[in-house]
Amino acid sequence: MGLRIIIKTCLLLFTSFTALAIDPQLDWKTLETDNFYIHYPDGYKSYSIRVANIARNAHHKLQPLIEWQPLEKTHLIISDHADFANGYATPNHFNRSVIFLTPPDTATGIEDYDDWLTTLILHEYTHILHLDKSHGLAAFMRKVFGRHFLMFPNSMQPGWLIEGLATYHETNIATGRGQSSLFQSMMRAELEQGLKPVSQVNLPMRSWPMGSSSYLYGVYFYEFMVDAYGYEIIQTLIREYSDNLIPFSINANAKRVLKKDMEELWREFEIYLEKRFKKDQSVGIGMHNNGRKITSTGYHTDQYSVINNGSIYYIKDQVYDHASLNVIENGEDRYLINVNSQSRLDVHKEQGVLIMQPDFCDEYNINYDIYKLDKRNQIKRITYCGRYRSAAWSGNGQSIYAVKLVKGESWLVQLDIQGKLVGVLWKGVNSEVVSQIKHSPTEEKLVAAVQRLNKGWNIEEFDLASGQWLQVTDDSHLDMYPSYSEDGNKILYSSDRLGKFQIYRFNKDKKMTELLTNVSYAAFSPVQLNKDSSLYYVGYHKNGRDVFQIDEVYPITVDKTEYTKRINSDETISLSEYTSSEYSALQSMRPRWWFPSIQLDEEQTELGFVTTAHDALSSHFYRFNLRYDTENDWISGGASYVYRNRYVMGYQRTTNVIVDQENEFALSREQDDIFGSVLLSYPGYDQYYRFQFGVLLSREKDGERDVNISSFPELRDNLFGVSFNYGSTSRYIRSISETDGAKVRVIAESSDIYNSDFSGEIYTLDWKQFISLGSQHVMAVRIVQGYGTEKPEKFRLGGELNDYNLLDLIETTGDPLLGKRKYSLRGYKEGLPELSGRRIRLATVEWRFPGQLVERGWMTPPVGLIQWSGKIFAETGAAYEASSPEKYYSSFGLELDADVNLFYGITTRMRLGFAHGYDEGVGEERIYFSLGASF
Numbered sequence: 001m002g003l004r005i006i007i008k009t010c011l012l013l014f015t016s017f018t019a020l021a022i023d024p025q026l027d028w029k030t031l032e033t034d035n036f037y038i039h040y041p042d043g044y045k046s047y048s049i050r051v052a053n054i055a056r057n058a059h060h061k062l063q064p065l066i067e068w069q070p071l072e073k074t075h076l077i078i079s080d081h082a083d084f085a086n087g088y089a090t091p092n093h094f095n096r097s098v099i100f101l102t103p104p105d106t107a108t109g110i111e112d113y114d115d116w117l118t119t120l121i122l123h124e125y126t127h128i129l130h131l132d133k134s135h136g137l138a139a140f141m142r143k144v145f146g147r148h149f150l151m152f153p154n155s156m157q158p159g160w161l162i163e164g165l166a167t168y169h170e171t172n173i174a175t176g177r178g179q180s181s182l183f184q185s186m187m188r189a190e191l192e193q194g195l196k197p198v199s200q201v202n203l204p205m206r207s208w209p210m211g212s213s214s215y216l217y218g219v220y221f222y223e224f225m226v227d228a229y230g231y232e233i234i235q236t237l238i239r240e241y242s243d244n245l246i247p248f249s250i251n252a253n254a255k256r257v258l259k260k261d262m263e264e265l266w267r268e269f270e271i272y273l274e275k276r277f278k279k280d281q282s283v284g285i286g287m288h289n290n291g292r293k294i295t296s297t298g299y300h301t302d303q304y305s306v307i308n309n310g311s312i313y314y315i316k317d318q319v320y321d322h323a324s325l326n327v328i329e330n331g332e333d334r335y336l337i338n339v340n341s342q343s344r345l346d347v348h349k350e351q352g353v354l355i356m357q358p359d360f361c362d363e364y365n366i367n368y369d370i371y372k373l374d375k376r377n378q379i380k381r382i383t384y385c386g387r388y389r390s391a392a393w394s395g396n397g398q399s400i401y402a403v404k405l406v407k408g409e410s411w412l413v414q415l416d417i418q419g420k421l422v423g424v425l426w427k428g429v430n431s432e433v434v435s436q437i438k439h440s441p442t443e444e445k446l447v448a449a450v451q452r453l454n455k456g457w458n459i460e461e462f463d464l465a466s467g468q469w470l471q472v473t474d475d476s477h478l479d480m481y482p483s484y485s486e487d488g489n490k491i492l493y494s495s496d497r498l499g500k501f502q503i504y505r506f507n508k509d510k511k512m513t514e515l516l517t518n519v520s521y522a523a524f525s526p527v528q529l530n531k532d533s534s535l536y537y538v539g540y541h542k543n544g545r546d547v548f549q550i551d552e553v554y555p556i557t558v559d560k561t562e563y564t565k566r567i568n569s570d571e572t573i574s575l576s577e578y579t580s581s582e583y584s585a586l587q588s589m590r591p592r593w594w595f596p597s598i599q600l601d602e603e604q605t606e607l608g609f610v611t612t613a614h615d616a617l618s619s620h621f622y623r624f625n626l627r628y629d630t631e632n633d634w635i636s637g638g639a640s641y642v643y644r645n646r647y648v649m650g651y652q653r654t655t656n657v658i659v660d661q662e663n664e665f666a667l668s669r670e671q672d673d674i675f676g677s678v679l680l681s682y683p684g685y686d687q688y689y690r691f692q693f694g695v696l697l698s699r700e701k702d703g704e705r706d707v708n709i710s711s712f713p714e715l716r717d718n719l720f721g722v723s724f725n726y727g728s729t730s731r732y733i734r735s736i737s738e739t740d741g742a743k744v745r746v747i748a749e750s751s752d753i754y755n756s757d758f759s760g761e762i763y764t765l766d767w768k769q770f771i772s773l774g775s776q777h778v779m780a781v782r783i784v785q786g787y788g789t790e791k792p793e794k795f796r797l798g799g800e801l802n803d804y805n806l807l808d809l810i811e812t813t814g815d816p817l818l819g820k821r822k823y824s825l826r827g828y829k830e831g832l833p834e835l836s837g838r839r840i841r842l843a844t845v846e847w848r849f850p851g852q853l854v855e856r857g858w859m860t861p862p863v864g865l866i867q868w869s870g871k872i873f874a875e876t877g878a879a880y881e882a883s884s885p886e887k888y889y890s891s892f893g894l895e896l897d898a899d900v901n902l903f904y905g906i907t908t909r910m911r912l913g914f915a916h917g918y919d920e921g922v923g924e925e926r927i928y929f930s931l932g933a934s935f
Helices: 006-012 047-066 116-132 136-143 159-173 180-190 209-230 231-241 250-257 260-278
Strands: 030-031 036-041 072-078 088-089 096-102 304-306 314-318 324-329 330-340 344-348 352-360 366-373 380-383 388-393 400-407 409-415 419-429 433-439 445-452 454-464 468-471 479-484 490-495 502-507 512-515 522-527 535-541 544-550 580-582 595-600 604-612 620-629 634-643 646-657 666-680 688-705 716-726 741-750 761-774 777-787 795-797 839-857 863-882 891-901 905-918 925-931
Touching: 030 047, 036 047, 047 072, 047 116, 047 159, 072 116, 088 260, 096 116, 116 159, 180 209, 180 522, 180 535, 209 231, 209 260, 231 250, 231 620, 250 260, 304 344, 304 522, 304 535, 314 344, 324 522, 352 388, 388 433, 400 433, 400 777, 409 433, 419 634, 433 479, 445 479, 454 490, 479 522, 490 522, 490 580, 502 522, 580 646, 595 620, 604 634, 634 666, 646 761, 795 863
Parallel strands: 036 072, 072 096
Antiparallel strands: 030 036, 030 580, 088 096, 304 314, 314 324, 324 330, 344 352, 352 366, 366 380, 366 388, 388 400, 400 409, 409 419, 433 445, 445 454, 454 468, 479 490, 490 502, 502 512, 522 535, 535 544, 595 604, 604 620, 620 634, 634 646, 646 666, 666 688, 688 716, 716 741, 741 761, 761 777, 777 839, 839 863, 863 891, 891 905, 905 925
């Protein structure tokens, strides 16, 4: 008796996540306004009122621009679970946006803001209005089917069209990336190496500028459209596309409105950019001086520290390999230890290295903590859930000064060298942000980049004795990344005051500022120990960021005036008070959509529908499907419920038809399954542990039966199982495979707990090991041992797991918790008696090799190839009844893998393979196609 795929799906689908963006364990409240529900944790009432007023203002400004009023109120969730600046929005089920409270504190593109929550809410609410908008046939179909994801035409577009509109509005109404000096430098670099074609920008790129490409290209494209055609054309394009039930017709929409397809507009866009950035924009007299690059990783290699013996420590944040702490000494680049991506550091010559890196604090929260690396390269975590994004040694190395995040605010604190809190030195208010702190080598002062409401970023010193901030710069530009010289008398920093980030040096005695660089794109994080030493900085270039060095440093005469920085003075928002109530999941849990389901074959004609729903916090999720077989007059379907992504329960009825030798109806077999599971998850950045307990009560019996067919006995398979999962693999930006670690799964199942027709226990070990061979090559090894006692349901080997399921393109379900008995053995077909038994052994070895990063596709149909790779494999396996196998069956083969992007938003791996089974009469030469990785 085989277990149905729906059971396998339900038991895994709702228990396969490591962490949610929203912590359901908190005490949640709700504040209601005219157009919003604001959900917030207890203790965040003041933020909920502020968010409510900003959202009211955003609606007032955006609604007439996008020409849309949602029928229902939008749910805004205030989340303080992660120490990253972010947010997201979706129209699915209902309009919903999660707002991360943590503000940006480095220059990555989103640093150019006056008030973080204003910019973020404007961006995310643009998504809500844009994606929710529909009229005409699309609006009619939404009235019929509800908020099914296919009923949102504007969501069926490339990411740069969606993100570009939101970035345009965040900039045009408040301040945002569209006016960013860094974005200007990034686009200048794109132009100088050749503007990327629209077919590449359509895709989720893995080449630089990667995650920023949709925002970068998108915002400039909308600015081009407004300058060339007027904002009314943008409104017309959105309006026309909102009536489009034929998805992905981007070209058709452009032709309908402008008589030009997207390729023609892209050529005009490139000419526009070339005119806009045609000037060299050098800031001083003479040619650019970019220094020499002393790291060569690119992407996000932007954290380093120089000590006075000439050693340079830096975070090598890579795209092919694990992020690591390296040191450059005497011209040699030496690896020290692995760290988490987006780590930061500070180095003291005697005390060692402080590493501030993000990690899971619990199942839901990701926070920065401080780790200490001593001279023996032994690393120790010295804070736990501390939320310290920036930290620095004191001059004598006897204290640590750090910036602590508390409900989105910056606190300046002092720690001892063991990470224990000594005292709070200063508490920020009004969303003030302190970052990039350094301790003076000669005075009891700290220097930092400080962002204050409607004042932008400036360099300030904090006097530890008085507890007061002292201004070093005080202007409307972005002044960041300060550092002291050895004598403490000079402060170096990066500023965009001349239109691009350059390095400046401020002499405290003379109160004089000098320009030190004239780089092509942008320069950050300067270090110069004394006036005769080299200048180090992080430089932006066409492949990201690296550490640069300039040996001859001299002041540069400026031949241009400071550019005018736009400060948004319109964001003084009148505050209104609102009353709050306890959060109620029932308020948002009703089903918002349904969709027909049809299953046709020679024996059955099933017609039905499916619907799902969840609450605003995603604590509750349920799914319901019902089908009626018009040919055989019976009903099937089921329901499932998930609570907090941890507890699952459900019921499913399926009916299968068996035919006789003349292909006539013989009988139907009804299978009823009741299932449930509990998941305990312990996630981490580099490894995770999961414990899962599940039960499956399954009964199969005769339904309708031809009068000439004898009855079959009722079968019961009642399983109780326990699963342990461990994972330590990594997958990098440009990976072709998981690498550097293991994935281990151990399952124990019993059929003897309750009244089953099978008996005994099943124990399964599935071990997958991934070994990096360098340059993207990976050796992958898999060992499976299945061991059954007495008379369990048998294991089966064979096939290539090439069941092409359209739903896998949306969400691949993977392996179930209970009842997994089928394992692939390429080169052998499924169902062979030689490959069936109560016990199995299987071993696979694969050499996975890189192909090429392609990143090209078509606008219509919306298909793109991101990259391809391949593998050569050999495997052997056996199914047996006794204590050991009598015979092993072996095969070898080749697979070509393609990471294919579909519909602009879904990336799936597709495999085309050839396998040769060695054993005559059983093995075959098989060609197959499949979705997903081989294991």
